[in-house]
Amino acid sequence: MSQISIQIKNLSKRLGPNQALAGITASFEPALLYGLIGPDGAGKTTLMRILMGLLFPDSGECAYLDNHQTVAFERVRSSIAYMPQQQSLYPDLSVAEHLEFFRDLYLISGKVFQKRRAELLHLTRMEPFQDRPAGKLSGGMYKKLGLMCALLQSPDVVLLDEPTNGVDPISRREFWDLLYRLIRQKILVIMSTAYMDEAERCSRVLVLDEGKIIAAGEPLSVLKQEKAGNFEELFLQRQKAGRR
Amino acid sequence: MSAGFRFSRAWSIARKEVRHVRRDPFTLATALGLPILLVVFFGYAIDFNVKDIHMIAADRDNTRASREWLKNFTSSRFFKLEPADPGQDPQSALDTEQAKGVIIIEPGFGNDLGAGRPAEVQILLDGADNSTTGIISGYLIGIQQAAWKKISSGPRVQPLSLQTRFLFNQEQNSRWFVVSGLVVVVIGVLSILLTALTVAREWETGSMELLLSTPVRPLEIIFGKLAPYLGLVLVSVVMVYLVARIQFGLPFMGNHLLFLAGILLFLCLCLAQGLLISVITRQQQLAMQLSFISGLLPTLLLSGFIFPIESMPPFFQYLTYILAPRWFMVISRGLFLKGVGLLELAQPLFMLLLLNLIMMGLALKRFKKDLEP
Amino acid sequence: MRKQAWAVEVKELTIRFGDFTAVDNISFAVKPGEIFGFLGANGAGKTTTIRTLCGLLVPTSGSARVAGLDFKSGVQALKSKVGYMSQRFTLYNDLTISENMAFAASLRKLKPGVLQSRTRELFKFVEFDYPVKTLVKNLPGGIKQQLSLAASLLHNPEIVFLDEPTAGVSPVIRNKFWALIRKLARAGKTMFVTTHYLQEAEECNRIALMREGRIIALDTPQRLKTQAFPEPLIEINPEVGGSRQWVEKLKLDPRIGCIQPYGRRYHVLIQNQAGWKKVARTMPKSLKTRPIQPSLEDVFIRLVEGGRT
Numbered sequence: 001m002s003q004i005s006i007q008i009k010n011l012s013k014r015l016g017p018n019q020a021l022a023g024i025t026a027s028f029e030p031a032l033l034y035g036l037i038g039p040d041g042a043g044k045t046t047l048m049r050i051l052m053g054l055l056f057p058d059s060g061e062c063a064y065l066d067n068h069q070t071v072a073f074e075r076v077r078s079s080i081a082y083m084p085q086q087q088s089l090y091p092d093l094s095v096a097e098h099l100e101f102f103r104d105l106y107l108i109s110g111k112v113f114q115k116r117r118a119e120l121l122h123l124t125r126m127e128p129f130q131d132r133p134a135g136k137l138s139g140g141m142y143k144k145l146g147l148m149c150a151l152l153q154s155p156d157v158v159l160l161d162e163p164t165n166g167v168d169p170i171s172r173r174e175f176w177d178l179l180y181r182l183i184r185q186k187i188l189v190i191m192s193t194a195y196m197d198e199a200e201r202c203s204r205v206l207v208l209d210e211g212k213i214i215a216a217g218e219p220l221s222v223l224k225q226e227k228a229g230n231f232e233e234l235f236l237q238r239q240k241a242g243r244r
Numbered sequence: 245m246s247a248g249f250r251f252s253r254a255w256s257i258a259r260k261e262v263r264h265v266r267r268d269p270f271t272l273a274t275a276l277g278l279p280i281l282l283v284v285f286f287g288y289a290i291d292f293n294v295k296d297i298h299m300i301a302a303d304r305d306n307t308r309a310s311r312e313w314l315k316n317f318t319s320s321r322f323f324k325l326e327p328a329d330p331g332q333d334p335q336s337a338l339d340t341e342q343a344k345g346v347i348i349i350e351p352g353f354g355n356d357l358g359a360g361r362p363a364e365v366q367i368l369l370d371g372a373d374n375s376t377t378g379i380i381s382g383y384l385i386g387i388q389q390a391a392w393k394k395i396s397s398g399p400r401v402q403p404l405s406l407q408t409r410f411l412f413n414q415e416q417n418s419r420w421f422v423v424s425g426l427v428v429v430v431i432g433v434l435s436i437l438l439t440a441l442t443v444a445r446e447w448e449t450g451s452m453e454l455l456l457s458t459p460v461r462p463l464e465i466i467f468g469k470l471a472p473y474l475g476l477v478l479v480s481v482v483m484v485y486l487v488a489r490i491q492f493g494l495p496f497m498g499n500h501l502l503f504l505a506g507i508l509l510f511l512c513l514c515l516a517q518g519l520l521i522s523v524i525t526r527q528q529q530l531a532m533q534l535s536f537i538s539g540l541l542p543t544l545l546l547s548g549f550i551f552p553i554e555s556m557p558p559f560f561q562y563l564t565y566i567l568a569p570r571w572f573m574v575i576s577r578g579l580f581l582k583g584v585g586l587l588e589l590a591q592p593l594f595m596l597l598l599l600n601l602i603m604m605g606l607a608l609k610r611f612k613k614d615l616e617p
Numbered sequence: 618m619r620k621q622a623w624a625v626e627v628k629e630l631t632i633r634f635g636d637f638t639a640v641d642n643i644s645f646a647v648k649p650g651e652i653f654g655f656l657g658a659n660g661a662g663k664t665t666t667i668r669t670l671c672g673l674l675v676p677t678s679g680s681a682r683v684a685g686l687d688f689k690s691g692v693q694a695l696k697s698k699v700g701y702m703s704q705r706f707t708l709y710n711d712l713t714i715s716e717n718m719a720f721a722a723s724l725r726k727l728k729p730g731v732l733q734s735r736t737r738e739l740f741k742f743v744e745f746d747y748p749v750k751t752l753v754k755n756l757p758g759g760i761k762q763q764l765s766l767a768a769s770l771l772h773n774p775e776i777v778f779l780d781e782p783t784a785g786v787s788p789v790i791r792n793k794f795w796a797l798i799r800k801l802a803r804a805g806k807t808m809f810v811t812t813h814y815l816q817e818a819e820e821c822n823r824i825a826l827m828r829e830g831r832i833i834a835l836d837t838p839q840r841l842k843t844q845a846f847p848e849p850l851i852e853i854n855p856e857v858g859g860s861r862q863w864v865e866k867l868k869l870d871p872r873i874g875c876i877q878p879y880g881r882r883y884h885v886l887i888q889n890q891a892g893w894k895k896v897a898r899t900m901p902k903s904l905k906t907r908p909i910q911p912s913l914e915d916v917f918i919r920l921v922e923g924g925r926t
Contacts, residue, residue, distance in 0.1 A: 015617065016617065017755060038787070039758070039759065039785070039786055039787025039788070039789075039790070040757065040758030040759065040785045040786060040787070041757045041758055042787075049615055052457050053457075053614065054453065054456055054457065054614050054615040055614060055615055055616055056614065056616060077459060078458075078459040080457070081457075082454070082457035083454075084450060084453040084454055084457075086450040086453065087449070087450055088449070088450040088451045088452075088453050088454035089451065089454070090260070090264070090449075090451055091449075092263070092264060092267045092268070093260065093263060093264075097260075097263065100256075101256055101259075101260050102458070104252055104253060104255070104256030104259075105253055105256060105455075105458045105459065105460050106458065106459065107250065107252065107253070107459075138658070138659035138660035139659035139660070140658070140659050141659075146454075149454075162785075165784065165785060166659070166781070166784055166813065167659065167813065168657070168658035168659045168661075168813055168921075169658075169813065169815060169914050169917050169918060170658055170917070170918060170921055170922055171658065171659065173877070173878070173918070176878065194784075194785045194786070194787075195814070196788055197816070197879075197880045198880075199880075200880030200881040200882075201878065201880060201881060209787075219881060220881070230880065231788075232788045232816075235787060235788040235789055236788055236789060236792065239789040
């Protein structure tokens with residue numbers, strides 16, 4: 001199994017009047033869960049889309065390494081799974097139909113699919129809802145279906161853009177359990193969130209604000225360094241410091 | 245770019261699209277209802293023939309010859325002849341729009357005729373109604389000729405009715421003329437509209453972002469998206485064809501295989517055009533408007549469907565060369581009504597093929613594989 | 618009259634869509650000037666209830682009085698007394714701030730003079746200081762929310778319904794937003810708020826917790842906590858990484874009721890005090906433990922999940 005890591009250097013991206021990213025450098029290693037933490041407009045989605053090859057940086061580099069060997073993006077593209085922030089499933093297709101659709105897109109064989117499908121439905125506790133159209137799922141279930149579609153192909157890298165936004169606390173917990181399982185399978189997971197309490201659960205955090213990284217590293221050491229009790233405080237302190 | 249083309253992925257897109265269509269009553273209703281609507285509209289409601297045109301006849305001669313001459317009008321069902329009110333200027337009937345035309349036969353008509361001198365009849369037409377006037381004057385020339393022959397040939401009355409019929413019984417011909425062009429309109433409007441919406445919808449609902457993150461190739465998306473609509477529009481075409489043949493009794497003089505080839509070429513072209521619109525606009529509403537402008541208008545106005553291309557100003561005549569409906573119109577009418585062969589259709593078929601390559605190329609080129617604005 | 622004393626009074630309200638019961642026979646009452654939190658999982662019926670109280674949906678059965686009006690006298694009068702800020706952004710992105718406000722005012726039939734003074738007053742109140750000629754699409758997310766709130770306050774409603782007003786905004790704006798909600802409540806307005814951020818729900822005077830269309834708890838945050846957690850709760854704070862194995866071990870321990878992750882900490886429900894003491898002695902020093910008050914999230918999980926089969 002390949003282990004993919006990503007290294008980005010000085011990424012900048014301008015979208016319309018906004019400087020979405022202003023020089024971001026970071027590296028993402030397998031078997032870790034990276035949290036992109038920041039409010040709306042911090043540049044989280046832009047970074048995700050650049051990592052997925054859906055946007056191209058104005059300047060800077062984005063390198064993909066497979067077992068420490070630099071590889072072209074097209075080579076790793078099919079082993080990266082992505083779950084966009086905005087609703088992107090088909091409201092008129094059922095849970096089962098979504099899974100079949102993605103099976104075909106990823107050219108997964110029938111046998112592997114059956115196994116994977118059963119596994120995912122069990123993990124997400126979605127077995128009873130297989131025939132329900134995506135448009136009639138609750139917020140939490142919708143996100144779970146999105147995650148299932150992303151995980152169907154057993155990816156090496158999983159990019160999740162605000163997977164828990166608008167999801168109730170219980171569904172969020174279930175979601176986190178699923179994420180922990182992924183990193184135990186040596187997968188690189190990068191997720192973004194606007195919930196500050198979720199930052200503490202990541203293996204590493206990148207705290208973003210206005211297109212810049214304002215802090216990065218293990219959640220604990222980041223908090224210690226910034227002398228904040230939690231990430232909510234970190235933002236509030238910055239605000240106060242800015243005002244002074 | 246198509247190096248990694250996998251048929252199974254295109255197929256999965258197609259199957260998904262079929263599911264969308266099956267669950268979306270609007271698309272189905274449009275695809276199957278619009279052709280019927282067009283057939284009824286153009287086949288029945290719009291009638292290019294003129295019938296029961298009110299004419300006022302002021303027969304100031306009132307001889308056998310003049311009455312005989314006028315009888316030609318009454319026996320034709322295109323005109324409804326009424327004698328003029330003697331106390332009134334017959335021309336006033338035109339002003340008050342009581343009649344579309346006035347026939348005035350001055351005294352001496354019969355005498356002149358009998359003496360072999362040129363006899364004159366005055367016919368006044370309401371020039372404000374341009375289209376009717378044109379048709380009336382067309383009829384009049386024919387009727388006059390027929391009447392002339394009849395009267396001048398004296399007792400040896402010829403069975404002229406046969407000849408006049410051929411010339412004037414345009415009723416069926418005009419309907420045939422319209423209906424044989426309907427296949428063009430149905431494909432032209434429907435296929436552009438349906439495909440213009442489909443890709444735009446993926447952009448608008450955000451599903452394109454997810455789709456682009458999978459290994460699926462643009463060509464696969466295009467194939468998968470177009471195939472179901474190709475099938476759907478073909479069904480509509482068959483419906484229109486059957487209605488044309490059965491309901492309107494249209495002949496089909498040409499080769500069906502040739503017709504199918506023309507249909508497929510034109511259909512692919514229209515689908516590609518819809519796709520191009522969809523790919524560029526990425527918004528359903530805008531796509532809908534653009535597809536009406538670029539689909540409906542050229543097909544109805546510039547294809548020769550109703551307005552003959554030969555009578556357009558030169559600029560528009562040249563413009564029609566790059567419009568696919570014009571070429572397919574030639575094919576459709578040629579095969580339905582004239583029974584032309586491959587040789588005569590070589591040019592339109594070639595033009596369709598050429599336009600196809602251009603449109604497909606453009607659509608593929610503009611198909612975005614990323615989210616860059 | 619006692620009846621007039623309630624800002625919102627709901628009795629045996631039921632709302633069905635087809636054969637789906639979204640709201641199932643709920644009754645509650647909200648005092649004027651109260652910050653009333655409405656919590657529940659996705660699909661529990663919160664938004665449906667709010668829409669009904671704003672006169673946007675017709676109840677299947679039961680009654681509701683809002684601002685002293687019932688729906689029988691028509692919803693038009695009601696609409697002038699309530700403000701509604703929807704979950705979804707409802708302003709027009711391609712209009713400027715002032716155009717949006719003018720449109721909102723025209724819907725409420727406010728006179729232009731009133732609009733001017735009211736907008737100025739409101740913007741000052743919500744500390745909104747963007748140039749009014751800015752197109753709404755160019756505003757940052759949190760600012761848009763503020764503008765939405767201002768638009769829903771334009772006609773000076775007695776009761777304001779806020780449906781997830783703070784989704785996705787930064788902690789800074791969130792704090793500002795809640796300061797505003799408190800300020801409005803002090804000014805006598807009834808604030809009816811739904812949220813998924815349970816930290817901010819602590820700010821509410823009272824909270825109704827919904828599950829599957831029913832209200833399963835309704836009280837002040839403090840009393841909800843003591844009612845839901847008669848047993849003590851311990852927080853484990855791993856100071857370094859690698860605590861997972863320990864937590865997995867604890868999960869299997871019969872002396873411990875329940876262990877839930879909370880940020881990078883864990884909350885442990887103690888069912889057997891003596892047993893816990895024994896367990897705690899065997900734990901490494903890096904796992905700091907301390908007894909804590911349950912948070913609303915603990916309450917939420919316990920009450921909502923507890924009822925799940």
